[in-house]
Amino acid sequence: QERNAALLASACAACHGTNGHSVAGTPSLAGLDKMYFVEQMQLFQTGQRPSTVMMKHAKGYSEDEIRLLAEFFSQQK
């Protein structure tokens, strides 16, 4: 599970920094509350939380993948 989560999360680094420590003006994901993370991804998927990139990007993730990511980032110090 963990190896898979880290691999999945590696894509986020492109905009959100290594292990979610953003240096590019995007939100940091490191240490985010799991439920908050899942909720925001769902809001992006439905478009209720507007974002040019995330509204599309979030749609590429399954529920399980989002939970894995939420778990991974909540553990990042």
Add this chain to the structure above:
Amino acid sequence: QERNAALLASACAACHGTNGHSVAGTPSLAGLDKMYFVEQMQLFQTGQRPSTVMMKHAKGYSEDEIRLLAEFFSQQK
């Protein structure tokens, strides 16, 4: 149509540069052949063309949106 395409394409700028002129090490999209663009997006969607970010991101776009983007970027000098 055009206004919509430009708005849609604004999201790509985050990684592919303004009007697809990449400065961030990602591929430039400006001037790409329309059919090639559509084909690559489909390969990303099916995972036949592997990419941590695009394999997810491409899934957020409908066929029409991809055609609009293909048209938009093919016209960028």
